[in-house]
Amino acid sequence: MAQSLIHFLLVYSFDAGRLIREEEFTDTRMAVTAYEAAEAEFRNSDEVARFEVVLVGADSIETVMRTHGHYFKDADEAMFADLLASH
Template identity: 40%
Template sequence: MKHYLLIFDRLHGELLEEREFLDGDEALEARFAAEREGRPSHVEIVVLSADSREDIRRTHSRYFMSLGEIARG
């Protein structure tokens, strides 16, 4: 299983950062470090786990879509 750190700007519908980890603890440490940077409240920081990036894109597609794509549904 792989772990993906995603930093997403909800206000602008933009994925700011994406990192892949093989170790879940490392992914969580990276998440906590990113949270300590004091980002605005509209920036979402998550760690998602899946077998592949394609699985994450399918199950959490909004992180990979533009605002226009999200609005079109």
């Protein structure tokens, strides 16, 4: 049986050198809505070029950490403890 796709909304701060937001969604519409809201939020920021907002689909956060490792390189491990514990 195939695993369900999980969507991960990631907001990376270039100034901080780490993720400043991560959210997990199993509902595609909710994920897209949250992505659009985050894009609008950071697009309207005076520091627009200092953030990257991405929505990634995968079977687990571990897969995202492997495929998009540059977002997690210097991340605070505590930030992901809750997310990893939920799996």
